[in-house]
């Protein structure tokens with residue numbers, strides 16, 4: 001099995017050996033046809049919704065999210081869905097895969113993401129189970145929102161100067177451009193019961 005996938009992120013290069021090692025976490029990866037990695041998502045949201053916490057890969061295109069579910073995730077066998085979080089100092093690897101009833105269209109998710117408050121909350125609070133849902137992520141600019149809408153800097157839209165490249169008018173704030181986003185959770189869900197947090201050394205080759 002030859003993997004040429006290389007990922008570069010903030011100067012970190014993950015080589016194919018490490019990728020191969022990651023695959024050991026997924027039983028299905030040892031079958032003869034490798035499962036393609038999917039990384040065309042902008043992030044992962046962690047939300048309480050229903051009884052369990054939700055793990056929500058965020059897709060920017062509604063149609064893409066629908067076909068991703070319809071073609072791949074729908075066929076996942078719930079008890080075989082695995083999520084691994086490999087922690088680095090400020091970032092983590094999000095890795096998700098599953099056995100599928102339709103192996104031809106199966107995918108495995110992989111992305112390096114910055115740790116966040118929501119991530120830490122999920123880590124503490126998931127209790128071994130979560131729902132998997134997809135979310136449609138829409139970035140909103142200053143002209144799309146009402147005055148009271150909150151920017152990611154925590155100040156309102158009306159505190160951002162439209163005349164001056166959207167800068168935040170609070171003196172102490174370094175925000176240069178208004179940005180806000182909206183996430184729509186899709187209804188369909190899968191149950192995940194195999195969730196593990198690992199350290200980077202657990203997946204690295206021995207020296």
Ligand SMILES: [Zn+2]
Nearest residue numbers: 151153168175
């Ligand atoms: Zn701002």
Ligand SMILES: [Zn+2]
Nearest residue numbers: 153155168173
């Ligand atoms: Zn601000």
